[in-house]
Amino acid sequence: MKPARVLGILACLIAAVPGLASRASSRQSAPFYNIDTEKQIEGTIRELVFEPRYQDKAPFLILIIEEMKTGEVFRAEISPAWFFDYDLHKGESVRVIGSTYFKDETQYIIARRLQCGGETYFLRDSRGFPSWRGGQMKRAGRHRGRGM
Amino acid sequence: MRGKGLLLFFFSPFIGILVIFFIFSTLNRSFIQSKAESLVREQLAATAEIFKVNLAHLLEEGYLPEDILGMYEGEENIYYLAILDEKKNILAWSSRYEGYLPFSSRDSGRTEPWVLSSPIGKIYNRLSPFHRNDGQVYYLYLGYSLRNLEEMTARSNRDFLVIFSVLVAVGVVFFLGVFELQKKYLAKTEEAEEAHREKERFREISAFTSAVAHEIKNPLNSLSLLFELLQGKVPSSVRDEVALGKAEIRKIARIIDRFSDSLRPLRPKMEITPLGEIVTAARDALFREAPNTEVEWRYSEARPVFLNADRSLMIQCFLNLLRNAYEATDRGAVSVEAETRRKKILVRVSDTGRGIEPERLPRIFDPFFTSKERGMGIGLYLARKIIEAHGGRIGVESRPGRGTTFTIQLPGGGHE
Numbered sequence: 001m002k003p004a005r006v007l008g009i010l011a012c013l014i015a016a017v018p019g020l021a022s023r024a025s026s027r028q029s030a031p032f033y034n035i036d037t038e039k040q041i042e043g044t045i046r047e048l049v050f051e052p053r054y055q056d057k058a059p060f061l062i063l064i065i066e067e068m069k070t071g072e073v074f075r076a077e078i079s080p081a082w083f084f085d086y087d088l089h090k091g092e093s094v095r096v097i098g099s100t101y102f103k104d105e106t107q108y109i110i111a112r113r114l115q116c117g118g119e120t121y122f123l124r125d126s127r128g129f130p131s132w133r134g135g136q137m138k139r140a141g142r143h144r145g146r147g148m
Numbered sequence: 149m150r151g152k153g154l155l156l157f158f159f160s161p162f163i164g165i166l167v168i169f170f171i172f173s174t175l176n177r178s179f180i181q182s183k184a185e186s187l188v189r190e191q192l193a194a195t196a197e198i199f200k201v202n203l204a205h206l207l208e209e210g211y212l213p214e215d216i217l218g219m220y221e222g223e224e225n226i227y228y229l230a231i232l233d234e235k236k237n238i239l240a241w242s243s244r245y246e247g248y249l250p251f252s253s254r255d256s257g258r259t260e261p262w263v264l265s266s267p268i269g270k271i272y273n274r275l276s277p278f279h280r281n282d283g284q285v286y287y288l289y290l291g292y293s294l295r296n297l298e299e300m301t302a303r304s305n306r307d308f309l310v311i312f313s314v315l316v317a318v319g320v321v322f323f324l325g326v327f328e329l330q331k332k333y334l335a336k337t338e339e340a341e342e343a344h345r346e347k348e349r350f351r352e353i354s355a356f357t358s359a360v361a362h363e364i365k366n367p368l369n370s371l372s373l374l375f376e377l378l379q380g381k382v383p384s385s386v387r388d389e390v391a392l393g394k395a396e397i398r399k400i401a402r403i404i405d406r407f408s409d410s411l412r413p414l415r416p417k418m419e420i421t422p423l424g425e426i427v428t429a430a431r432d433a434l435f436r437e438a439p440n441t442e443v444e445w446r447y448s449e450a451r452p453v454f455l456n457a458d459r460s461l462m463i464q465c466f467l468n469l470l471r472n473a474y475e476a477t478d479r480g481a482v483s484v485e486a487e488t489r490r491k492k493i494l495v496r497v498s499d500t501g502r503g504i505e506p507e508r509l510p511r512i513f514d515p516f517f518t519s520k521e522r523g524m525g526i527g528l529y530l531a532r533k534i535i536e537a538h539g540g541r542i543g544v545e546s547r548p549g550r551g552t553t554f555t556i557q558l559p560g561g562g563h564e
Contacts, residue, residue: 032241032249054246077247110247125267127250134267 030054031101033110033128041074041109042095043067048088050081058082065094065109074100074107078114079123083132092116099128158327162319169315173308180304184297185270189261191225192272192292200278200288203231208280213240225292227271232287236275241289251275251289264291269298350515354411361404368404372397403524410515410526414537416458423453423495427484430466440474443499446483453486453493456560457538465534468527469497469554475520476501476552488560495556503548512544 030053047064054060061078076096078084088094095115101108112124124130199220206216213231217240220229228249230241236256241249250264250273261274271291279285375394382390427447455462466484473482480500487494504512504519511517513532518525531554535542540558 030247032238032243032251033247034249035252057246080246124247127264127266128248129250129266129268130246130248131267133245133248 031099031103031108031110033099033112033124034101035099035127037100038098038112039100039109040095040097041065041067041076042069043074043093045088045090045092045094046073047090053077063088063094063096065096068093072107074109076109076111076114078111079130079132084121084123086117086119086121088116158323158330162323166312166316166319170312173312177301177304177308181301184294184301185263185272188272188292188294188297191294192261192274192290195226195292196274196276196288196290199229199290200276203286203288204278204280207284207286208282216240217242225294227291227293228289229291230289232275232289234285234287236287238289239286243291249289250291255289269293269295269302353515357407358411361408365401365404368397368401372401406524406526410530410533414458414461414533416461416534416537418456419459420454420456421459421462423455423486423493424449426455426457426459426462427466427470429463430470433463433467434470434474437471438474442479443474443477444481446481447485448483449486451488453488453495454560455493455558457558458534461534461537465531466497468531472527473497473499473501473552476503478502480551491560493556493558493560495558496553497556498551498553500551503550503552504544504546505548506546509544509546513542 043065045063046066049062049064050059051062052059053062058080061081061084063076063078065074065076066072067074074096076094076098093116096109096111097113098109098111101110110124110128112122112126112128114121114123122131203216206219207213217229217231220226221242227245228241228243230249230251231239233239238249238251241251243249250266250271255262255273255275258273258275261272264271264273271293273289273291275287275289277285277287372394375390375397379387379390379394424447431445470482470484477499478501482499483497485496485498508519513528514525515529516525517529532542535556535558538558540556542557543555544552545555546552
């Protein structure tokens with residue numbers, strides 16, 4: 001094989017690399033609400049943050065909760081910030097029912113039901129359909145603030 | 149047929165029509181719904197087959213599942229989809245709703261499509277295997293819905309509810325209206341039947357009474373003649389007694405005459421007469437019988453009122469009314485007020501006397517009905533008969549202890 005021909009083949013291969021590279025650039029699918037991993041946690045809010053969770057969607061309210069019994073820390077995905085307008089505070093006790101997953105050495109929970117301040121917020125239905133995308137937005141218990 | 153029966157008579161057909169409409173519409177909608185569902189299932193199967201061919205091809209080309217799903221984002225009828233490995237672990241997924249992929253371990257064994265209810269409607273799910281050319285098996289999980297079809301079905305249901313509600317409302321209003329009209333018509337018919345029965349009864353009584361009066365009057369005339377003869381022949385010591393007997397016989401004859409007169413059909417001889425004259429003549433006649441100065445007398449008319457009526461009958465009528473008024477009034481006033489209103493003459497004869505008990509009021513115009521010890525119950529009956537013979541009406545209002553008012557309505561302009 002002539003060196004020029006070898007160089008040509010190499011050039012073609014190099015040119016093909018970005019194409020392959022782009023195919024290999026994986027889109028990380030966000031975890032979904034999996035009812036198989038549903039559990040209830042009860043703890044205290046350590047921090048409140050807003051994070052983008054889904055592509056092209058509004059930031060979500062995230063509660064960093066320290067579980068009361070085990071001391072484990074969970075990042076609880078509540079709902080888009082615009083949807084949840086109840087005032088939560090650090091140190092407040094909450095109970096969350098949701099789907100849990102583990103990622104980057106952190107425990108996450110996608111909240112379906114949130115209980116705090118004597119009120120219960122239904123954030124998703126039993127199969128994980130988000131209340132802010134339609135359906136019945138429910139709140140039960142003692143009314144305080146505007147809630148949902 | 150009355151009350152409940154009548155209501156059922158009118159409502160039963162309507163309810164029947166509603167039930168038929170409801171059943172027909174429900175069956176129709178259920179048929180459309182099942183056809184729509186069948187269409188969605190077919191669409192889902194077809195879409196899944198196309199997807200599987202494309203996915204197998206793209207996976208063979210080395211695309212990662214996450215990137216492949218990105219290519220299918222924005223498909224109108226796909227709510228979510230996922231690629232699973234041969235052990236049915238989710239490799240990648242994509243959903244129109246944040247975090248919503250209703251797939252669980254319970255669904256991993258499914259081989260047939262299934263329907264999931266969600267707040268946005270029914271979602272048709274399907275889990276089906278596909279494989280690459282090298283034999284590697286994957287699964288495609290697809291959530292599919294024809295939203296337009298769902299909206300169409302929902303709209304059809306809404307339209308049905310609206311039409312049904314309107315039908316019910318209009319039907320109820322219409323049939324209630326018809327029912328009320330029918331009820332009024334029946335009430336009128338019953339009234340007319342009652343009046344007819346009353347007339348028939350009265351005709352029989354009249355015939356009987358006339359016959360009795362006739363039979364009594366003949367011997368009474370003979371008796372009167374006998375007393376006439378006796379009066380000239382008896383000694384002067386008993387002449388007064390004979391005269392008294394003769395007077396009593398005349399009294400009986402007068403009573404019989406009154407009975408007969410009251411039963412005879414009236415044939416008024418009409419003439420234009422001032423009402424004031426009639427009322428004054430009636431009052432004078434009454435005062436000749438029994439003067440009463442204790443009770444105040446009032447007569448008023450805005451403008452002179454003229455009646456086209458039989459003068460003597462009208463005098464008789466007002467005489468009877470005024471007699472009643474004076475007899476019922478110990479102190480206070482008896483008044484007659486007259487006015488014309490829309491080609492009608494209204495005359496009110498009022499007193500401030502004892503009044504009439506409510507239970508007696510409906511019967512006071514009945515013949516031979518009286519509350520007086522010496523009355524015959526003919527006066528008011530005759531008054532009504534005279535007024536009706538002139539094409540008029542008479543009514544009464546009374547409050548016990550406060551007085552009574554008779555209102556006479558006669559045809560005619562009244563003024564000249």
